[in-house]
Amino acid sequence: MASNNPHIGSGELRPSPLLGVxxxxxxxxxxxxGASSFLIVCDHAGKLIPRRLGSLGLGPEELGRHIAWDLGAAELSVMLSKALDATLIRQTYSRLVIDCNRDPSAPDAMAPVSDGTIIPGNQDLSAEDRAARVESIHEPYHSAIASALGEKTIVAIHSFTPEMNGVVRPWKIGILHHLGNTGFAMSVLAELGRMTTQPVGDNEPYAMDGIDYTVPRHAYPAELPYLEIEVRQDILLTPEGRARISALLQTVLQKCKP
Structure with a gap:
């Protein structure tokens, strides 16, 4: 299912145990x-569900919430790809089908409950059910990243809710880092602190740790520079907000480029 658009592709895909024609x-x-030394990835860009899984037992309202995808992240990643002339690889399917930023063996990789919402289609999954999702979605996505990465710097784009469990999150941007080559992430964190008066999260509202999968899998082994960016979702709900954040990140990434 490759596109006729030379700027968009899907790679060569093998037959899938889950995805139909x-x-x-x-x-x-x-x-x-793209000529840039950055490779942009967006683990939670899409909210589609394979036809064979129906709606996972959820209605449109739940499937439009943050539990299904990172609101605004797909649009922001496309804007950055264009601004930086960087290749972008983004996930098509909802994180509720399988979360591509989780180890596929993790309990929340196919979450039975997400932010208080029971996911009927994820209850009592068999080993075969789980394997089909890994083989059809998780592994092809990560294989595409591995094929495109080379010596590039991986930039992972995510978004987060303004409030979680009744706690307001003041950060507009968060920079996540942990092990491996953290120099680029720390440079971006410092530069954002100089360029904006808004709160910038240092491993806030999430810390990169054993939960994350994409950056540790692809950047850590070869000590590649990396960056995981979290942007508050309310900023990304309008074209103007996305444009402001994209322009800011473009400037910072180019200035701090390894």
Whole structure:
């Protein structure tokens, strides 16, 4: 299912135990010939569900919430890809089908409950059910990242809710880092602190730790520079907000480029 658009592709995909011929590929590659030394990834860009899984037992309202995808992250990642002339690989399917930023063996990789919402289609999954999701969605996405990465710097784009469990989150941008080559992430964190008066989270509202999967899998082993960016979702709900954040991140990433 490759696109006729030279700036968009899906790679060569093998037959899938879950995805039918009418289902989109599990990932999309935008600007595959991008000249930038950055590789942008968006683990939670999409909210589609394979036809064979129906709606996972959820209604449209639940499937539009943050539990299903990172609101605004897909649009922001496309804007950055264009501004930086960087290749972007983004996930097509909802994190409720399988979370591509989790180890596939983790309990919340196919969460039975998310932010208080029971996911009927994720209850009592068999080993075969789980394996089909890994083989059809998780592994092709990560194989595409591995094929495109080389010596590039991985930039992972996410978004977060303004409030969680009754706690207001003041940060507008968060920079996540942990092990491996953290120099680039720390430079971006410092530069954002100089360029904006808004609170910038240092491993806030989430800390990169054993929960994250994409950056540890692809950046840590070869000591590649990396960056995981979290942007508060209310900022990304309008074109103007996305444009402001994209322009800010473009400037900072180019200035701090390894």
């Amino acid at each position: 009418d289902d989109p590929p599990p990932f999309q590659i935008i600007n595959p010939a």
